[in-house]
Amino acid sequence: MYGMVNKAIEQMVVMHHGEDAWEKIKVKAGTSIEVFISNEPYPDELTYALVAAASESLQVPQEKLLHAFGEHWILHTAMQSYGGLMRAAGRSVGEFLSNLPNFHARVSMIFPKLKPPRFECSDITEHSLNLHYHSDRPGLQPFVIGLMHGLGKMFNTPVEVKQTQFKHQGHTHDVFSVVWA
Ligand code: HEM
Known part of the structure; x- marks a missing residue:
């Protein structure tokens, strides 16, 4: 998936739990990537690994995390970066x-x-x-x-x-x- 997805997960985690929590999650997910590039594709496995690591580290079930991420995606990612596209859709x-x-x-x-x-x-x-x-x-x-x-x-x-x-x-x-x- 494009880096913007991993970036959005990062933004959501940092917003609620801070930078240190995110650094630990990246280590747990086994990635050494410093910065995700929005318009560059990354393997889906990396996104899944980040979600699994966040779930373990924050002790939130994956289902709950993905639900929260859905809301975050609309309100903080899509609306903030692609407001025109979102408004044009209805x-x-x-x-x-x-x-x-x-x-x-x-x-x-x-x-x-x-x-x-x-x-x-x-x-x-x-x-x-x-x-x-x-x-x-x-x-x-x-x-x-x-x-x-x-x-x-x-x-x-x-x-x-x-x-x-x-x-x-x-x-x-x-x-x-x-x-x-
Ligand atoms: C401007 C707004 C949006 C952008 C830029 C966007 C972009 C993306 C990107 C980059 C992915 C990852 C797939 C890939 O990289 O190949 C994705 C996946 C996905 N998007 Fe969107 N999206 C937007 C809005 C929405 C909306 C409004 C919905 C539904 C209400 C939605 C539903 C999904 C779902 C469910 C996936 C997961 C992939 C899958 O199920 O296979 N997206 N989108």
Whole structure:
């Protein structure tokens, strides 16, 4: 994944736990990289190792950490660095989610080596939809749920998310039921 992902994890950890905690996490993850370059791709394994090390070191379950990272990604990474792109994608949770299937195509123009997830929407009503999430990367479902809550905060709209179909149970992909006020 692009370095901006590792950088965002760093920013979240430093914000809540300080620089020293982050240095220890990097050592635990077995990396000697001083600075992550945003627009340079790094192996996915490194990102997973950082999340695992942060979870161990901070004694926070990975699921909780990934959820928090989803919110952080929307509110502190995407909104702060790509506010224009985010605002152009919709003026409400419903509008934003309906545009989500095309969102990373725009991001790919900035990051040509992007390997984004694929999203689809179905059963769309005024206050709900089913979000279909396709990815070859394992274990990021709590991140997706955190992203939905981040969007809720961005639009000041309470959002409820529940996973209703699970890839690890043999389905082709994960499905989330998203309901907003
Ligand atoms: C301007 C805003 C955004 C940028 C710049 C961005 C960029 C990225 C990048 C760089 C990755 C790592 C993949 C790679 O490097 O090949 C990624 C992954 C991901 N993005 Fe985005 N993204 C943005 C917004 C969003 C939003 C709004 C959502 C959903 C609400 C989202 C959902 C995801 C998910 C779930 C992944 C994990 C990868 C996977 O599941 O395979 N992103 N994105």
